[in-house]
Amino acid sequence: MTGSDGPPTTPTAPPTRMVVDARGSWCPGPLMELVRVIKEEPVGTEFELLSSDEGSRKDIPIWLNKAGHQLVELRPDSGFDRFIVRKTHE
């Protein structure tokens, strides 16, 4: 929503979200899956990465920080973690 005194805006479409179910992906691993799909999809795409690898909680934020993409949310679930990631540049 915009304020009543702000300029009119055109509603923008929500970002495309792709689910990447990498649970049980021990080889090559969830982060490798994320790196792969980020290369393939356009800027602005959101990825919902599911990982059962405990190391992902450390690795994925480190890699995203170095690569310059955004970790929108990290949400623990039952037996796995759900990472919401946004691709911010080519």
Next chain:
Amino acid sequence: MAKRVVILGGGIGGTTVANRIRKALEGEVATGQVQLALIDREGIHAYQPGYLMVVFDKMRPEEVRREEARLLHRSIQLIKGEVEKIDSPANKILLKGGTEVAYDILVVASGSVIHPELIPGFIEGAHSFYDLENAQKLRTALHGFTGGKIVVSVAGMPYKCPVAPLEVTFLLDDYLRTQGIRDKTEIHYTYPIPKVFGIDTVAQPMQRLMSERGIQIHVPFNVDKIDPAGKTIKGVEGDVLPYDLLIAIPPHRGADFVGASGLGDKGNWIPTDRYLLRAEGKQNIFVLGDATNIPISKAGSTADYEAETVTQNVAALARGEAPTSRYEGRVYCWILTGLAQATYIKFDYLHPPHPPTPSFAHYWNKVIYNRTYWDLTARALF
């Protein structure tokens, strides 16, 4: 009218699943109720894990190739031809040249295809070992190598046999020691993520081995381009590594016909139910091996274990029953850590791998498997 089961691809997955389906439906095949056919482009079967062995003179080139017709049971029809497209609504396959092959049940085992041209400078500047011709070229290059900088780099994802970059690095280290030139050589290993392998249980012991052997690690390193004239490899992170010999893993994609058939994702991998191994949205198409989009190893072992499930599900469908066999993500791969030592990883969807200490015994098991592969897996005799 006979039910027709057609398998696409004469690699590890296609060959073993064809022979296993024949056994599972032995009575139906013998009485003509079920017909089996396998389509392969060349009619030559390659044992691809052997390519790395060829590089280090552990196997001869002729030991990693056999005629497909000699591996398939005589009741399986071998059709040599290149697939143009699958017309899944019409249940038929169109081959280049115009031949049509009808099916009632289809198994896609078309594997992956290397695409070195996707990385600028790769073809001119890098060695690889993902086909027999390039493995032999790399072997020749190593024989002439007298010292300098060797870079091992993963240049695209996904790629076949995720542990292969580790293996070639350890084998190189050992080989150079036997040649007496290890002290004249730097070995550099790059990987796209901030560690040497995808998960900690494997990455940590492998990184320890690399440190013990003086192998220099550059992570994360995602290959941007290769400069063959200047002999450098550049990462998108900005690092530039000079090399005298570059061994790189090329990007892989699924088969072109998968995309042309509207069955694949952007990489031409087929979205596949990870348990039933059935193509999503298709009741009579099963997929195994590299061709799936399942996020586990693209490796011969994966195809071998998946073949058990596909066989049971194809047999059930051929008999008019519901396919209920489930693949639980089992994989077993050796990791060569030297010219005469190895460890292994064994895992499924619920249990991560814990590689044991490398030993000669594990290496010897790998050697035995290399020799027995043709009967044990391809012909599915046991």
